[in-house]
Amino acid sequence: MTTTENPGTPESPATTSTGSDRSELGICALLAVLGVLVLTDAIRIPTDFAQRGPVGPKAVPVVVGVLLLVVAALLVRDVLRGVRGESETGEDVDLAAPSDWRTVLLLSAAFLANAALIGVVGFPISGAILFWGAAYALGSRALVRDPLIAAGLSIVTYLLFNNLLGVPLPGGPLMEVL
Numbered sequence: 001m002t003t004t005e006n007p008g009t010p011e012s013p014a015t016t017s018t019g020s021d022r023s024e025l026g027i028c029a030l031l032a033v034l035g036v037l038v039l040t041d042a043i044r045i046p047t048d049f050a051q052r053g054p055v056g057p058k059a060v061p062v063v064v065g066v067l068l069l070v071v072a073a074l075l076v077r078d079v080l081r082g083v084r085g086e087s088e089t090g091e092d093v094d095l096a097a098p099s100d101w102r103t104v105l106l107l108s109a110a111f112l113a114n115a116a117l118i119g120v121v122g123f124p125i126s127g128a129i130l131f132w133g134a135a136y137a138l139g140s141r142a143l144v145r146d147p148l149i150a151a152g153l154s155i156v157t158y159l160l161f162n163n164l165l166g167v168p169l170p171g172g173p174l175m176e177v178l
Helices: 023-043 061-079 103-119 123-137 147-166
Strands: none
Touching: 023 061, 103 123, 123 147
């Protein structure tokens, strides 16, 4: 255990706690619940012996679930020992600045528009709206360039997923064109 007089300095990545601040245990509980859910779902994956390869479809979810539980247990151990994580010291982060709710709401609107429109107009159009909306929300104001780049990204993404990876995305009215 490391104890220092200046807990926020870069030389002291971990400091001792007085025992009263145990909020990190909530994260431990969340990780443990996620691990149990992943393992429970992994066990229920139906496998037919003839469809299974040498590893099978349960392998990755089981590894992820076990790793979530291991990380939760290690984090509980550290929290109970009093080890605290280092506070944010990002060079470009102003912790005193208020939240930019306009950006958050614009990004949320672009994402929700994509979710609502993907079944109606297909991925190429809804994806273009998502990509353009995200660029606009994050401050880009190139009114000609951004929609063109968004449309190009959306079409390339659609073609990669649909044709190369074999993951069918809804094409909408552009399905016959692409």
